Amino acid sequence: MSARIQKLEMRGIVKRFPGVLSNDHVNIEVSAGEVLALLGENGAGKTTLMNILYGLYQADAGEILINGEPVQIDSPRMAIDCGIGMVHQHFMLVPTLTVSENVALGLPSEKGALLDLEPVSRRIVEIGATYGVSVNPDAYVWQLSVGEQQRVEIIKALYRGADLLVMDEPTAVLTPQEAQDLIVLLRTMVAQGRSVIIISHKLHEVMAVSDRVVVLRDGKKAGEVATGDTNPEELARMMVGRDARPFSREARQFDGDCVLCVEELCVNNNMGTPALRGISLGVHPGEILGIAGVSGNGQKEFAEAISGLRTVESGKVLLSGQEITHCTPKQIIDKGLGFIPEDRLHVGTIPSFQIWENLLLKDHAEKPFARGVLLSEKTIRAHSEKLVADYGIKTPDLETQTGKLSGGNIQRLILAREITRQPKVLVAAYPTRGLDIGAAEYVHEMLVQASREGMGVILISEELDEVQKLSDRIAVFFDGRIMQVLPVAQADEKTLGLLMAGLTPDNQATAG
Amino acid sequence: MKGRTFFVLLAALVGALAIGALFILLAKSDPIRAYKVMLTGPFSSSFGFTETLVRTTPLLLTGLGIIISFRCGVLNIGGEGQILIGAIASAGVALAMPNLPGVVLFPLVLLAGALAGGLWGAIAGVLKARLNVNEILSTVMLNQIAAQLYLLLIRGILIDPQEVTYGTGVPQTALVTDVVWMTRLIPGSRLSTGFILAIVLAIAVYYLLMHTTIGYRLRAVGAGPQAARYAGINVPFYMALSMFLAGALAGLAGTVEVLGVHHRALEDISAGYGFSAIVAALFGRLHPIGIIPASMLFGALILGADMMQRAVSIPAAIVMVIQGFVILFVVASDVFIRRPELFGQWKSKWSRRSGEVS
Numbered sequence A: 001m002s003a004r005i006q007k008l009e010m011r012g013i014v015k016r017f018p019g020v021l022s023n024d025h026v027n028i029e030v031s032a033g034e035v036l037a038l039l040g041e042n043g044a045g046k047t048t049l050m051n052i053l054y055g056l057y058q059a060d061a062g063e064i065l066i067n068g069e070p071v072q073i074d075s076p077r078m079a080i081d082c083g084i085g086m087v088h089q090h091f092m093l094v095p096t097l098t099v100s101e102n103v104a105l106g107l108p109s110e111k112g113a114l115l116d117l118e119p120v121s122r123r124i125v126e127i128g129a130t131y132g133v134s135v136n137p138d139a140y141v142w143q144l145s146v147g148e149q150q151r152v153e154i155i156k157a158l159y160r161g162a163d164l165l166v167m168d169e170p171t172a173v174l175t176p177q178e179a180q181d182l183i184v185l186l187r188t189m190v191a192q193g194r195s196v197i198i199i200s201h202k203l204h205e206v207m208a209v210s211d212r213v214v215v216l217r218d219g220k221k222a223g224e225v226a227t228g229d230t231n232p233e234e235l236a237r238m239m240v241g242r243d244a245r246p247f248s249r250e251a252r253q254f255d256g257d258c259v260l261c262v263e264e265l266c267v268n269n270n271m272g273t274p275a276l277r278g279i280s281l282g283v284h285p286g287e288i289l290g291i292a293g294v295s296g297n298g299q300k301e302f303a304e305a306i307s308g309l310r311t312v313e314s315g316k317v318l319l320s321g322q323e324i325t326h327c328t329p330k331q332i333i334d335k336g337l338g339f340i341p342e343d344r345l346h347v348g349t350i351p352s353f354q355i356w357e358n359l360l361l362k363d364h365a366e367k368p369f370a371r372g373v374l375l376s377e378k379t380i381r382a383h384s385e386k387l388v389a390d391y392g393i394k395t396p397d398l399e400t401q402t403g404k405l406s407g408g409n410i411q412r413l414i415l416a417r418e419i420t421r422q423p424k425v426l427v428a429a430y431p432t433r434g435l436d437i438g439a440a441e442y443v444h445e446m447l448v449q450a451s452r453e454g455m456g457v458i459l460i461s462e463e464l465d466e467v468q469k470l471s472d473r474i475a476v477f478f479d480g481r482i483m484q485v486l487p488v489a490q491a492d493e494k495t496l497g498l499l500m501a502g503l504t505p506d507n508q509a510t511a512g
Numbered sequence B: 001m002k003g004r005t006f007f008v009l010l011a012a013l014v015g016a017l018a019i020g021a022l023f024i025l026l027a028k029s030d031p032i033r034a035y036k037v038m039l040t041g042p043f044s045s046s047f048g049f050t051e052t053l054v055r056t057t058p059l060l061l062t063g064l065g066i067i068i069s070f071r072c073g074v075l076n077i078g079g080e081g082q083i084l085i086g087a088i089a090s091a092g093v094a095l096a097m098p099n100l101p102g103v104v105l106f107p108l109v110l111l112a113g114a115l116a117g118g119l120w121g122a123i124a125g126v127l128k129a130r131l132n133v134n135e136i137l138s139t140v141m142l143n144q145i146a147a148q149l150y151l152l153l154i155r156g157i158l159i160d161p162q163e164v165t166y167g168t169g170v171p172q173t174a175l176v177t178d179v180v181w182m183t184r185l186i187p188g189s190r191l192s193t194g195f196i197l198a199i200v201l202a203i204a205v206y207y208l209l210m211h212t213t214i215g216y217r218l219r220a221v222g223a224g225p226q227a228a229r230y231a232g233i234n235v236p237f238y239m240a241l242s243m244f245l246a247g248a249l250a251g252l253a254g255t256v257e258v259l260g261v262h263h264r265a266l267e268d269i270s271a272g273y274g275f276s277a278i279v280a281a282l283f284g285r286l287h288p289i290g291i292i293p294a295s296m297l298f299g300a301l302i303l304g305a306d307m308m309q310r311a312v313s314i315p316a317a318i319v320m321v322i323q324g325f326v327i328l329f330v331v332a333s334d335v336f337i338r339r340p341e342l343f344g345q346w347k348s349k350w351s352r353r354s355g356e357v358s
């Protein structure tokens, strides 16, 4: 079969939002059989451009051409009819329905008003076979891993006849192995004459999967290169407009008392089954303790249990020698715990709140910001203006809704709030997920700065190089247990990889 | 942006009335004449003017409570029940202590109305906060219970002894002592200082929500419950508190009906204010100042509908149908206000279509 989209062009696309020019005369094109990577810092306008292509936004100027013919795409429905499919970063699946039900959702049935899932299931298996991915059409979506859910999204798009697939940061939530599988899948798709546009912040993935790279900066196209003619350093330079700062941190040895101690911690996950099966850990003041591991091995529950957001089944948590195991989140915050949560948009901030409101999420009732029950607006404003300037939060004003900021800027806001509170311990869960290189560098610098000021920092991450670069010691989580805690000098890639897979370095599977 | 919001809401109103016209036609009446009465009646006399504000008052008070609870993420449908509980509590307290001086009794009666309504509202709040009971179901059921309880009391122990003596048996309480009557703002009208109270409370609620730590937390719980919990805010407490405050304001609405309008608790004292207030609150964009004009508009609409019903003799049910359409349209128009880009899509579709024709 030959794809309907031989060539897609977006010409002179302009999109303006209140206070920002999100796309400024952007031209891109992609041909059948090609993967185009879109690169750029947070807020450069990548998602906006793709949302325009998918009919979610209307461009203020510019046109879209398919095979040289101008087309008007003003709804996702029309985009689908034109053969364009999109997989959003947040999946749009109904967890309580099966895979085939999700795929059939919104499509006319062959039997009119009667639901007929038989042919749908067959097609799903067929599509899966074509691309070498297997998905059980009768499985419920809630039973699937994140990687499998993403495959369902892709199959959904292919089922609707997508010839051009747009993927917005598809690997941000995947394990390294799942990311690898995705790259293979995308390459198979283009080999069959389809085309793909992929947005990613991970340069090595861009190098591995794409044929051509377009770099956006401040809404403008900053450059375009064939992937074969470039390297990650050059791409980073094109994105940020400067060289990446070389980064090094001397790992240190700590002895003496831990500021945060966790003893034999057992915690359940949302389904009520054990997520942590007896974790013991400690972090010293000024130390950065990295927690490595494939996500979903108890890291999230660990962070939530420490911060009082999840009930502890058994075990103890001590902060500065005081037990906080069953304290409320408020008591734990007051005792000096800072937390940068994994979900920065719904846990770390309130998207519909203004910037200043989110900057004071934890301190709105504290002394200089409130007198009695009245908010002291002047103090709050001065404080917020200072934080916005100090932490370089890019925003038109303090009244902007936080949800409209780019991911990197939201993370800056959370860092600003958590670090200026001067906690004794700072827990950072996946703090650079989805951030561009510059923003990730900034987060790293801030975490190091925090440790220099004497905070004990717990860094949870699935990026090995991040953990290796920043930590003094690394604890590897697997299946709710700690495989091993190593000084960073002994934590080479191979050792960590084995530990993360639940194997000890002498290559023996540990008994459960 | 603001202008567009106004335009959308106006269009919703016109659309609802247009469909309502079909129903008036079905009832074999003249919709033009009916709407003329409905839309001009409230503004063509000082009687219409004061009666509009008489209806505005309970809408405004109850609507302020709805705003607090909705902003806190609690979908409170219980205004009606809370009004009744407030009314009967204030009437009961006033009747129980007729000999107290006004300076003591008046604040006591207000407090009783607010507290009773507040506690009634808090039942649903606590059920949601502690046991995760759906507040829409619980408030609707509490409305039923309140309505029956109210009737039981005004037919039973609180019934006016004169009604029993004369054997008329109209279900209403005796008149409350005149020391607690709210002063009439315009002699000869039913408009009382209750209206002023409502306006003052609107400003107070605005301050509470926007400029105090309590309001900040109420809004945080509604806009981002997970983030609120993460930040150390006691989410269940503020959910319950929002329902207490909502109930208290609705309870005051009932109190004002007793002290300012009827001077007793009687059957049908609320006339659906608890439900209309939800629409008024949505119409006012859940803003404590925005609801002032919104409740005036709905006050006029309710009065106009009453007048229309009397002038062109259409069944009361049709008046309720029209009000229902207004609610439906307002809620639907929300989509267009939240997603202004839909206008663009319509426009482009429209221009393309007309382009094809030419």
Ligand SMILES: Nc1ncnc2c1ncn2[C@@H]1O[C@H](COP(=O)(O)OP(=O)(O)OP(=O)(O)O)[C@@H](O)[C@H]1O
Residues within 6 Å of the ligand: A017, A018, A020, A021, A022, A040, A041, A042, A043, A044, A045, A046, A047, A048, A049, A404, A405, A406, A407, A408, A434, A436
């Ligand atoms: N709906 C919106 N309303 C207002 N501003 C918006 C909206 N969507 C995006 N923006 C702004 O447009 C700019 C580009 O945003 P966009 O989401 O396209 O960036 P991005 O390149 O996808 O960034 P990231 O890497 O963080 O995903 C940002 O400044 C953002 O704040």
Ligand SMILES: [Mg+2]
Residues within 6 Å of the ligand: A046, A047, A048, A168
């Ligand atoms: Mg994006």
